[in-house]
Amino acid sequence: MSGEHNEQPKKSVFRKEMSRRQFLSYTLGGSGAFMVGVPLLYNVRFAVDPLLKPDADGEYVKVVEVSEVTQEPQSFQFERLIVDGWYKNDTTFEAWISKDESGNIFALSPVCKHLGCTVKWNGSQDFSDEYFCPCHAARYTKDGKNLTVAPAPLDEYPVKIEDGWVYLSTTKPNSRV
Amino acid sequence: MLKKMYNWIDERLDITPMWRDVADHEVPEHVNPAHHFSAFVYCFGGLTFFITILQILSGMFLTMYYVPDITNAYKSVDFLQHEVAFGVIVRGMHHWGASLVIVMMFLHTLRVFFTGSYKAPREMNWVVGMLIFMVMLGLGFTGYLLPWDNKAYFATKVGIQIAASVPLLGPYIETFLQGGSITGAQTLTRFFALHVFFLPGALFALLAGHFIMIRKQGISGPL
Numbered sequence: 001m002s003g004e005h006n007e008q009p010k011k012s013v014f015r016k017e018m019s020r021r022q023f024l025s026y027t028l029g030g031s032g033a034f035m036v037g038v039p040l041l042y043n044v045r046f047a048v049d050p051l052l053k054p055d056a057d058g059e060y061v062k063v064v065e066v067s068e069v070t071q072e073p074q075s076f077q078f079e080r081l082i083v084d085g086w087y088k089n090d091t092t093f094e095a096w097i098s099k100d101e102s103g104n105i106f107a108l109s110p111v112c113k114h115l116g117c118t119v120k121w122n123g124s125q126d127f128s129d130e131y132f133c134p135c136h137a138a139r140y141t142k143d144g145k146n147l148t149v150a151p152a153p154l155d156e157y158p159v160k161i162e163d164g165w166v167y168l169s170t171t172k173p174n175s176r177v
Numbered sequence: 178m179l180k181k182m183y184n185w186i187d188e189r190l191d192i193t194p195m196w197r198d199v200a201d202h203e204v205p206e207h208v209n210p211a212h213h214f215s216a217f218v219y220c221f222g223g224l225t226f227f228i229t230i231l232q233i234l235s236g237m238f239l240t241m242y243y244v245p246d247i248t249n250a251y252k253s254v255d256f257l258q259h260e261v262a263f264g265v266i267v268r269g270m271h272h273w274g275a276s277l278v279i280v281m282m283f284l285h286t287l288r289v290f291f292t293g294s295y296k297a298p299r300e301m302n303w304v305v306g307m308l309i310f311m312v313m314l315g316l317g318f319t320g321y322l323l324p325w326d327n328k329a330y331f332a333t334k335v336g337i338q339i340a341a342s343v344p345l346l347g348p349y350i351e352t353f354l355q356g357g358s359i360t361g362a363q364t365l366t367r368f369f370a371l372h373v374f375f376l377p378g379a380l381f382a383l384l385a386g387h388f389i390m391i392r393k394q395g396i397s398g399p400l
């Protein structure tokens with residue numbers, strides 16, 4: 001019969017249909033993922049906000065008169081306004097400031113590049129004319145070059161000279177060694 | 178009276194099979210110190226859990242007085258320890274328990290290692306155990322900052338700098354943990370949140386997995 005005959009072409013256009021069960025689990029799964037995902041997105045963005053905030057680049061702060069700076073590194077303290085969340089603090093910082101052979105003034109951070117203790121010029125009797133860290137005996141040259149223990153040279157404060165005063169910004173990786 | 182109450186509930190909810198399934202099973206001879214004294218090594222897992230419960234309880238009570246803010250954290254800890262009745266005990270439990278729980282966990286891990294209990298079919302429970310180990314260390318690290326004294330501050334600074342030395346990701350881990358570019362107000366709130374909500378949450382999920390697997394697979398056989 002013609003009916004029997006027509007069944008062959010019908011089979012060739014057969015498409016795999018989605019079952020009711022599949023359709024429901026896709027829609028339920030999709031809406032579920034949406035309902036969890038969107039709130040999660042806001043919360044994760046909230047948690048990682050500090051990673052996406054631009055670094056506040058340090059202004060220059062007045063530290064010491066140029067005439068006080070010598071070839072020998074000396075420690076000077078200065079205050080900078082630090083914004084710590086909902087607190088604003090004048091925080092004290094330390095810089096080792098000296099002149100190089102050609103008379104240029106430069107300033108180094110005392111924070112040891114090993115694990116962050118505080119270094120001192122001539123800090124050990126055994127090593128003269130070097131920065132010394134009391135924690136694990138890291139040593140640095142006058143330029144801040146790491147001699148032992150520490151994996152990197154001392155950080156450097158960018159220096160600006162204005163009206164006979166030394167101004168310092170926030171620390172950058174050492175540019176002298 | 179209690180028996181009557183139990184029966185009244187049991188008639189309605191049939192709770193006997195529920196607690197039987199959780200609690201009523203034999204302790205094999207080779208893990209029972211009453212049979213072989215040396216089997217006390219099998220107690221370390223349970224002791225770890227016991228101290229964990231004490232940490233959670235004492236921690237919950239500490240939060241009744243503790244304030245996670247840089248100007249008040251130290252003052253609130255000082256107050257709860259010296260002015261509140263049994264403050265020394267509650268803080269002392271949490272303080273000493275924090276070290277003891279790590280010691281017990283380590284001994285438990287040694288037992289599992291030397292009895293070979295990590296072998297098939299229990300590999301997954303070894304992995305979950307290692308995750309518990311890391312979460313525990315995380316709880317110790319984040320809790321240590323909370324009193325906000327010098328020891329806490331510098332221990333955290335050093336810890337964060339160690340994390341910052343990870344190749345490539347280091348600086349991002351540092352900023353994320355610190356909640357900014359310095360160890361300060363936002364570090365303390367972050368560590369508090371991790372210490373009392375996120376890490377305990379992860380710990381409960383892992384402990385549930387740990388115990389369900391033990392129940393399913395049983396204690397490993399004698400050597």
Ligand code: HEM
Pocket residue numbers: 229232233234235236237239240243254268271272274275278313316317318320321322323324372373377
């Ligand atoms: C099981 C794991 C836990 C460990 C290993 C742990 C560890 C620590 C450590 C080492 C400290 C510092 C204590 C001190 O210096 O005296 C601390 C403090 C604290 N923890 Fe935990 N903790 C745990 C669970 C919890 C939980 C679940 C809560 C709260 C729900 C909590 C709340 C606190 C609070 C409020 C402090 C600050 C008070 C203080 O320093 O005495 N802890 N924790």
Ligand code: FES
Pocket residue numbers: 112113114115116117118133134135136137138149150
């Ligand atoms: S922190 Fe300076 S030598 Fe280790």
